[in-house]
Structure formats: C-alpha cells, structure tokens
Amino acid sequence: MEKTNNMTTGKVAGIIANLVFVEVDGPVHQNEICYINLGGIKLMAEIIKVMGTQAYVQVFESTRGLKINDTVEFTGHMLEVTLGPGILSKNFDGLQNDLDKMMGVFLKRGEQTNPLEDDKLWEFKPLAKPGDVVIAGSWLGEVKENWMPHKIMVPFKFEGKYTVKSVITEGNYKINDTIAVVNDAKGKEINITMVQKWPVKVPIKAYKEKPRPFKLLETGVRVIDTLNPIAEGGTGFIPGPFGTGKTVLQHAISKQAEADMIIVAACGERANEVVEIFTEFPELDDPRTGRKLMERTTIIANTSNMPVAAREASVYTAMTIGEYYRAMGLKVLMLADSTSRWAQALREMSNRMEELPGQDAFPMDLPAIISNFYSRAGFVYLNNGASGSITFIGTVSPAGGNLKEPVTESTKKAARCFYALSQQRADSKRYPAIDPLDSYSKYAEYPEVIEYFVKNIEPEWPQKITLARDILIRGREVAEQINILGDDGVPIDYHERFWKAEVIDFVILQQDAFDKVDASCPMDRQKYMLSSVLDIYKTKFSFETFEEVGSFFKRVINQMKQMNYSEFKSEKFNKNEKELNTIIDERKTA
Amino acid sequence: METKAFQKIYTKISQITKATCSLKATNIGYEEMAIVHGRLAQVVKIVGENVTLQIFSGTEGIPTNAEVLFLGRPPVLKVGEELSGRFFNAYGDPIDGGPEIDGEERQIGGPSVNPVRRLQPSEFIPTGIAGIDLNNALVTGQKIPFFADPDQPFNQVMAMVALRADADKIILGGMGLTNDDYLYYKNVFDNAGALDRIISFVNTTENPPVERLLVPDMALTAAEYFAVDKNQKVLVLLTDMTLYADALSIVSNRMDQIPSKDSMPGSLYSDLAKIYEKAVQFPDGGSITIIAVTTLSGGDITHAIPDNTGYITEGQLFLRKDTDIGKVIVDPFRSLSRLKQLVIGKKTRADHPQVMNAAIRLYADAANAKTKLENGFDLTDYDERTLKFAKDYSEKLLAIDVNIEVDAMLTACWNLFDKYFKPAEVGIKQEFVDKYWPKN
Numbered sequence A: 001m002e003k004t005n006n007m008t009t010g011k012v013a014g015i016i017a018n019l020v021f022v023e024v025d026g027p028v029h030q031n032e033i034c035y036i037n038l039g040g041i042k043l044m045a046e047i048i049k050v051m052g053t054q055a056y057v058q059v060f061e062s063t064r065g066l067k068i069n070d071t072v073e074f075t076g077h078m079l080e081v082t083l084g085p086g087i088l089s090k091n092f093d094g095l096q097n098d099l100d101k102m103m104g105v106f107l108k109r110g111e112q113t114n115p116l117e118d119d120k121l122w123e124f125k126p127l128a129k130p131g132d133v134v135i136a137g138s139w140l141g142e143v144k145e146n147w148m149p150h151k152i153m154v155p156f157k158f159e160g161k162y163t164v165k166s167v168i169t170e171g172n173y174k175i176n177d178t179i180a181v182v183n184d185a186k187g188k189e190i191n192i193t194m195v196q197k198w199p200v201k202v203p204i205k206a207y208k209e210k211p212r213p214f215k216l217l218e219t220g221v222r223v224i225d226t227l228n229p230i231a232e233g234g235t236g237f238i239p240g241p242f243g244t245g246k247t248v249l250q251h252a253i254s255k256q257a258e259a260d261m262i263i264v265a266a267c268g269e270r271a272n273e274v275v276e277i278f279t280e281f282p283e284l285d286d287p288r289t290g291r292k293l294m295e296r297t298t299i300i301a302n303t304s305n306m307p308v309a310a311r312e313a314s315v316y317t318a319m320t321i322g323e324y325y326r327a328m329g330l331k332v333l334m335l336a337d338s339t340s341r342w343a344q345a346l347r348e349m350s351n352r353m354e355e356l357p358g359q360d361a362f363p364m365d366l367p368a369i370i371s372n373f374y375s376r377a378g379f380v381y382l383n384n385g386a387s388g389s390i391t392f393i394g395t396v397s398p399a400g401g402n403l404k405e406p407v408t409e410s411t412k413k414a415a416r417c418f419y420a421l422s423q424q425r426a427d428s429k430r431y432p433a434i435d436p437l438d439s440y441s442k443y444a445e446y447p448e449v450i451e452y453f454v455k456n457i458e459p460e461w462p463q464k465i466t467l468a469r470d471i472l473i474r475g476r477e478v479a480e481q482i483n484i485l486g487d488d489g490v491p492i493d494y495h496e497r498f499w500k501a502e503v504i505d506f507v508i509l510q511q512d513a514f515d516k517v518d519a520s521c522p523m524d525r526q527k528y529m530l531s532s533v534l535d536i537y538k539t540k541f542s543f544e545t546f547e548e549v550g551s552f553f554k555r556v557i558n559q560m561k562q563m564n565y566s567e568f569k570s571e572k573f574n575k576n577e578k579e580l581n582t583i584i585d586e587r588k589t590a
Numbered sequence B: 001m002e003t004k005a006f007q008k009i010y011t012k013i014s015q016i017t018k019a020t021c022s023l024k025a026t027n028i029g030y031e032e033m034a035i036v037h038g039r040l041a042q043v044v045k046i047v048g049e050n051v052t053l054q055i056f057s058g059t060e061g062i063p064t065n066a067e068v069l070f071l072g073r074p075p076v077l078k079v080g081e082e083l084s085g086r087f088f089n090a091y092g093d094p095i096d097g098g099p100e101i102d103g104e105e106r107q108i109g110g111p112s113v114n115p116v117r118r119l120q121p122s123e124f125i126p127t128g129i130a131g132i133d134l135n136n137a138l139v140t141g142q143k144i145p146f147f148a149d150p151d152q153p154f155n156q157v158m159a160m161v162a163l164r165a166d167a168d169k170i171i172l173g174g175m176g177l178t179n180d181d182y183l184y185y186k187n188v189f190d191n192a193g194a195l196d197r198i199i200s201f202v203n204t205t206e207n208p209p210v211e212r213l214l215v216p217d218m219a220l221t222a223a224e225y226f227a228v229d230k231n232q233k234v235l236v237l238l239t240d241m242t243l244y245a246d247a248l249s250i251v252s253n254r255m256d257q258i259p260s261k262d263s264m265p266g267s268l269y270s271d272l273a274k275i276y277e278k279a280v281q282f283p284d285g286g287s288i289t290i291i292a293v294t295t296l297s298g299g300d301i302t303h304a305i306p307d308n309t310g311y312i313t314e315g316q317l318f319l320r321k322d323t324d325i326g327k328v329i330v331d332p333f334r335s336l337s338r339l340k341q342l343v344i345g346k347k348t349r350a351d352h353p354q355v356m357n358a359a360i361r362l363y364a365d366a367a368n369a370k371t372k373l374e375n376g377f378d379l380t381d382y383d384e385r386t387l388k389f390a391k392d393y394s395e396k397l398l399a400i401d402v403n404i405e406v407d408a409m410l411t412a413c414w415n416l417f418d419k420y421f422k423p424a425e426v427g428i429k430q431e432f433v434d435k436y437w438p439k440n
C-alpha cells in the first residue's frame, strides 16, 4: 500500500451514471481510490472491477458534466480513514469528511475536509518506555479526548516487532508531531505520530483473541435487556416495515446504552433524523457520566439524498472507527440505520455493471458481504490483556414489510439477536413494537451468558425470563380463544390469564421512549419490575364476572405505568407502589 | 431553445430504441441536454464516442438522419421573481401564453443540503383541517404524501391545504394531471386571488409520460430559489408521484435494466429520496415543505411505490369515506405525521397532545364497539356512548370540510368529551381537566 513514485493515471472512456470506465496507463489494484478531474473539481472514485486496461470505477459523487478523456489520477491506496484524536463528537459524511468544515449550505462536489484538526494541542501522557517491545496496536501513550483516555497506538499497518527508542515526555502536542520513535527488527528508526490511516474494507486485527461474547450490554430498553438481551460485542438487527419504530428505538439505545463510545451511521435515511441527533445530543446528558451525550458520540451521516456509492462506504468508515476505539480497550456501540440502504447501493452498482443478478436483483454475494461486515463486531482481548468490544445493531427495512427478502434473510444468518418490529404492535401504539415472541437473542442461550446473569443479576433470572415468555405465549393463546368465542364464551380464568400477560406487555414490554424517566430503565430497576409483575402473576385473585377482571387489571396496569414514569424508589414511585398493593389486596385470595 | 452559431450539428444516428437514440459524438458532458429532431433529450450513457440520449417525448418517427444538437449544459430553469403566478411545462417553458422568464439559469437536480446546515423543523403549518392540524400536525420542512385511491378527492384537499397554509410561495408540480384537474387547480388558485404566489410546472396526461421525470426537479429548483435566495416559506405540491415512478419504470424497462420489485427500477428508493429530501428548514428562515400524492392501486401499501415512499417521507395521510356521515375524512388510525411532536403542545396549546390521544382512543373504542355489533355481541352503555361520540367527532372534526383554528378544535373535543363521557373515562391529566372540562 506504499505510494510509488510513478502513479498510474488514466482517461475517462465511458460514463453510465456513477459508473465510469477509465483507460489506465499503468498498474492499478482492486478497490484503489482515484480522482477524476472534472474541470478542476476532483471527484473521488473507487475501482470495483478491472478488465484489461480498463478500470471500472464507482464515483462517490454526481458525474454530471463529465466527459470522455477527462483525466484520472490513481492514488495507490484503498479507501482509507484517518485515525487519531478528534474523532469523537464529529459529524462526518460517509467518506469521513468533516461536515462542519464544509462551506455553504449545499454540499459541493469534490469538496474534501480534514477529518481531524492539525493545529489542536492534545495533552499527551506516555504509556510506553524505551526498550519496550511493541507491535501494531500497542499503546504508546494517551491523550484525553473529551473525557476518554484516547490511546496513541503503534500504527496498525506495522508488521512484526519493534523496539521503542524514545517516547516524548508529558506535554501538549499536535497530532502530526512525532510522539515516539521505534526501531524495526533491522534497527531502522521510524517516527510515530498521533495519526494513522487504515483502509476501511480491511478489518483491524490488532487483538489477541475474540472469545464468544459473554457479558450483558445494557441498553436500558426492557424488552431487549430482560427478554432478548444483547451481549457486549454482540450483533443484532431490527427489521420492520416503515414507521414501526426502528429509528426511534435506535436513537433510544444510542442515548442510554452503557457504552464508552457510540457510533451512529445514518446510512441512506432521512436527513431530519440526523438533525434531531445534532440538535439533541449536545444538550442531553449521558446518564452514566453526566457529560453531554455528544461527547461520546460520532455520527457518520450519509443520508438518502447524499451520493449512493458513499452510502456503501459509510458503514465501513463507521466500523473502522469502531475498531480503532476498540483497540484502545473501549466498549463501542455501533448503530446503522438502515443496512438495507447499503444493500440497495450495492444493487444499483451491480445492475449498472450488468452482473448476473441474484434474488430481487441484489448481487449474488450479498449474504457474504453482510456476514463479513457483521463479523467485524465482537468482544476482544487485546495483546496487553485489556478488553474492548464493538456491539453492532443494524436496522433493516424490508420491502413491503415482508421478512422473506434477501437483506433480512442474509442478516438473519449473520446477526445473533433478532428484534422484529411488528406492524400490529406499532398500529396499536404498543411501543417499542418489538414482537416479544418472534424476536430472539441467541446469547440468552450461551452457557457463559447464563452464568453471567446468575452471578450478576440473580440466580433465578434465567427461570424468570422463561416464565415471563411462557406467560406471554399463553396470553396470546387465550386472546385468540376469546376473540373466537366471545368474552362470555370462555371461563373467567381465561380472562385472568389474558390480563396477566397484558400486565407484562404494558409494564415490561412497552416503554415510552419520549418520557424522561421511562425512556431508560437500568438493570436493577428491570429486575425489580419483573419480580413485581411475576408476583402478580403468582397471586391468586377472585372475580365474579369477566368485566371485573378487565377493570381490575386495567387499574393494576395504570398504577404500574405510573411507577414506570416515576424515578426509581422515589417518593412518588413508592406511593404508586403502595396504591398498587391496595388494589391487589382488594381481589387477593389469602 | 436558442442555438448558438458554433454548435456542431450531428446527423447520423446509429441506433434507435423506444426511448433512446445513439450516435457518435465527441466532447459531450454527462447529463448534457440535446435536441434531437426538435425534441429535448438528455445524455444517459457515453462509451467512447458512442453517446446515448434519452428522448423525453419518445422516439416515434425519428429518422436516422435527424438533426442532433447538443446544448452544452444539463437541464436548467431560469429563476427569478417573475416565476410567480406563471404556468410552465416540464421543461420550464411557459404554457400560459406569457413571456419567457428572463432570469438566472440554474441547473435542476442540484446538490443536497449539508445535513449540519439544516435546522430542526419547528414551525407549525395550520391548515384548518382538523384531521390534519389536530391529529397529524404538519411542520415546515416536512415531506408527507397523501396515500389515496385514485377516486378520492386528494387534489381538492391539496389545493385547500395549499391555500390555507401560510406559505410565501406554493409550487405545484403536476405529473400526469388530467386536463380537468389542471384547470381545477388553475381555477381554484385564481378564484382565491392567490395566483401571484403560485408557480406551476405541469405535465398533463396529454404530454408524453417520460417528460414528467423533469417536473419534480423543476419545481424544487424554483423552490430552492425562493427558500434560499429569498428566505421564503415554500410549499411544494407534487401530484401524482405514482405516475412519476411509473415513468421511471418505463425508462428503465426501455433501457433493459433489471427490474426489482413490482417492475420498478432498483434505484427507486434513491430516486424518490432525492426528491423528497429537498424538504428542509434552512437556518435563515426559508423552508421547503413537500406535500405529495401517491395514488394506490387497490389500497395496497406494500406495492413498491407507496412502500418506498413510506420509508422516505415523514409520515403519510390517508383519506377515507366515512359512510356514517357521508363525508370524506382524514383517517386518524392510518395517518401519521412523524414531525407532529415537534410542534403540538409546544407551538399549540399544552393540552393538544393529550386531547388528540384521548379522542383517538375513544374513536378506537368506537371501532371495537362497531365490530362487536357486527359480530352480534351485546353492547355496553359505554360502547353505545363511544359510537355516538365517534359520529360527532367524525362530523365536527375529521371531515375534510372542517375549517377552524386549533384552539377551536380542542374546544370542540372537550365539548364532545363532556357530552358523552366522565373525566375518568377520558383519561386526561387532571390539570388539563380542571382547566378545560366545560363547566356548566
């Protein structure tokens, strides 16, 4: 990937939308980046196929006005991101241009901006000392980025072992200053700065091992944490028809999840939704640190009206940034909305290249592309023994809301948690509309995860979850019977069974993403509420008529919802709970 | 379409398909416009010296020796204050007999707004229609379609919304409009004395369908001129986007592209998003709001056109004929404005969200009661009351002929609550009940 002196150049030989054929005068390599010169504007493009002396490139911008014989310069490298302090709190486009540095209201073709700040001073503290033997990813020092210890590492491109010759003393430095000098095996001196580059399509592997995820990652969303938990370093996806709440759910997770860093990849979705993050995150507090949410967040915005090819790149840009922070021993959560748009970008290009289409005209290798991408997430032990993780949750927007389509099916094979949003639940405003029974978490079956629950939540937790699921299943069964036979066509205890499931639905599953308190529910609170609803389930009540059952449980639900809306164990919470107990006592049989 | 002296004229077409012509030509820009045999065309493919042109009005009758003249620029619109009150065709040429526009040329289909330069939409657009203002409030910078059956009066509702919305400019993009509907819009705008703030780009059913592909970009280029250069609040009406998408599929079929679902091109999502995402609130006060119409076939919203639209827009509005009152209403169940929470209870009275939810909940209870009735089960007293409430609610609020202010809508709701229910049955926060429940 080193630059050679004679860079290959080329000339435009054909144009079909953003697919351009370039006649080249020298060697090029697959995925190499080039710049097409359009009357002084440089359009960035990537080689996606080579045929003889013609390179097929996909242009990351509009090709309007491009002409045959326009000149092309190849760069010798693949699409790379710049890694270094200053990534946090930034708003990048899919190619890591800093959107805030761009001039004007409209995006200009060919405008590129520095993702980092060359002149900013960072407070550097050495972590390595002369004589240390280091490899790619070893920590040489750290700077404080917002509140996070940002490790300055041996560049990931370095191969083999190096010996530290010197590390600069504590002080303020710029990203391009040399902060360490190392010797390679042959004794050659190499200067290391705080910045490095890495090709986005290549996973960063600077870690020792990648065990199966085994810890819970709290999202603060009850139906996820309690019923379908995602593990730290795990993968999950949220398919759902339009308007069922994918974005609201992802935003909620991004606000509350117990992660050090959040990367939001807005991939081919609405600009106004990104604006919502821009507007809210600098104001909202991170519940765990009290800092502003924006301080731990990086946004990659390639909204639906931005160039389609860059949309595909955007998820890789986001993932690579995640891998960089994971190598610092941090807990990264990455969210992408929506991965279907990325798949569609692949489809548009594949069609233009007249490749043999797979199902629904998606490229044949779509499943492989998706599973490769998901496999970059994970919990890792770094070479120095520390651990880091990337938990990844993507949304999927299935055509016509039908889950039997290629993107959903391919993702289902790759992701371990499945959060199916149901149109029916969304229609009846039962948010988040995650179907509790169709959805699953494979992690909940991992023995190491179960062990983690037993140790960290409570010994009976796995049984409680199973019980809650059973109650929901039985509730659904009797609901069907009541529908067919009518309210008075079934025994009263059917109504009781139905309503006990409704209590779980209203109190545990449903959660108001727009309420300050209810929006986020920490694990100890989830545990408390689950115990409460299960206690109610186990309580025996007596009723004369089915109407009594309904109106009784409506009161129970209302009271418990009030609890959800109150600060945990606050006066208001306790008062509501007391009232709840009074209501329960009315119908309780000894 | 003036021509310049030095322009080279080609006369040797090598290939003609239903939608395209190809010829050998040099120094041609991608997406450049051309005139082929007097018809407008655009470059869609260049391979070496071979240039393929899409002919908007079709290739019928084009001879192989037709004159081909390249215009050296992509499609443009001349912009200026003079656009106001004028009617244009899909190419931006006047069709109202008035003079040519003498303004600055702007390329249509221009770049996107940098997302960090957008402002969060926050300005309420009152329309007087309670089915919209009360339950599905619209906000400047929003994009929202009517999902309507072809026989529903969506053009009337759109015209009404447009005239009542307090917009500085209303830009109509008509695609496949029947001549009657075109004249309807013209009349309504004229009668309202609003012509001077209305600009129309119209492709009627009498025009070739592929031409309509230019209409949204024309309308939105004009919109950007007024919203950015003049900081105005612009409302863009696009009707009917289904016919626009049909034109896309015609082109992609003729160009032998591999169709995806419902024989739509694989790029349908991106194509529609490019249009709808032009809706924006600018920091300097200007805004573009898009209200569109997507006609459904057989009410099927899983068809690729409404489906992709739903994934792009910020909600959707459904019209429905309420047979109980014999009027068309805005369906409160299936309609949704996703941006309403940015304004209701904030720009409108604080009780708005709760009143809205309570009324819809009671209306839903009425729907359940109705099902019970149809299935032969007995109704409770509460069921009976919800049914009566639903009829009044539909008549006084949901019907599209309602035209009142939001406060009056809220008052109407409170009066209906009082007429049929006890406060406990309505379930609104006590402080609002204390304040607004009618005291007799």
Ligand SMILES: Nc1ncnc2c1ncn2[C@@H]1O[C@H](COP(=O)(O)OP(=O)(O)OP(=O)(O)O)[C@@H](O)[C@H]1O
Residues within 6 Å of the ligand: A240, A241, A242, A243, A244, A245, A246, A247, A248, A249, A269, A397, A431, A432, A511, A512, A513, A514, B310, B311, B312, B337, B338, B339
């Ligand atoms: N948890 C929730 N609480 C309350 N309302 C919600 C919740 N989730 C979703 N909604 C409502 O549903 C609307 C649509 O949600 P959202 O934008 O998340 O859908 P989506 O699945 O991302 O749709 P699309 O695929 O079109 O992007 C929201 O604007 C909001 O009105």
Ligand SMILES: [Mg+2]
Residues within 6 Å of the ligand: A246, A247, A248, A269, A337
């Ligand atoms: Mg969404």
